[in-house]
Amino acid sequence: MVITTDHPHRERAEQRRKFVPPSRLHLPDVPDRAEDALLDQLLYATADGCQDCRSMLLDRFAQDAGATHKLVDWACWIATEVYGGLPAELVDEAATADTLFRPSLTFCRLAAEYRARGRTSSGMYTAREPAQRREAADTAVTLVAGLQRCWTDFLYR
Ligand SMILES: [Zn+2]
Known part of the structure; x- marks a missing residue:
């Protein structure tokens, strides 16, 4: 599937915090692919608040277990670095309910x-439905964009 956007999103120079975009993070268990640049587009579109691009890209990644895998491991890696481990508010259902962020199940x-x-393992993505992969990808990129904007306060507003 080819995807075209009439307006690209880019990394913004004034962003307070910068994290490595998904295309530049090499994960031993997830093969790097040419289309990883689209994962970066999702991050920049999310930071820009562009719902059209977000929706289009998330629809595409929902069909692609490998893309979702990379996004989730990327976001978990960044959150682990930021918080010194993944906080309960990202993994525990009861704890997530107390946050404004409300990460997906x-x-x-x-x-x-x-x-x-x-x-995570690739089988955890191939075994899930596209709608589940979409919500996981959505949470992953929204989390990283939120950490860029608000740093550790993002989960504890
Ligand atoms: Zn856009």
Whole structure:
């Protein structure tokens, strides 16, 4: 599937915090692919608040278990660095309910696996429905964009 946007989103120079975009993070268990640049587009579109691009890209990644895998492991890796470990508010259903962020259930389950093992497995993505992959990808990129904007306060507003 080819995707075209009439207006690209880019990393913004004035962003307070910068994290490595998904295309530049190499994960031992997730092959790097040419289309990883689209994952970066999702981050920048989210930071820019562009719902059209977000929706289009999330629809695409929902069909792509490998893309979702990379996004989730990328977000978990960044959150682990920021918080010194994945906080309960990202993995525990009861704790997430107390946050404004409200991470999706699918993301929390994947994040719990990441917290336990330092990674998630590709089978956890191929076994899930596109709608579940979409909500996990949505949570992952919204989390990173939120950490860029608000740093550790993002989960505790
Ligand atoms: Zn856009």
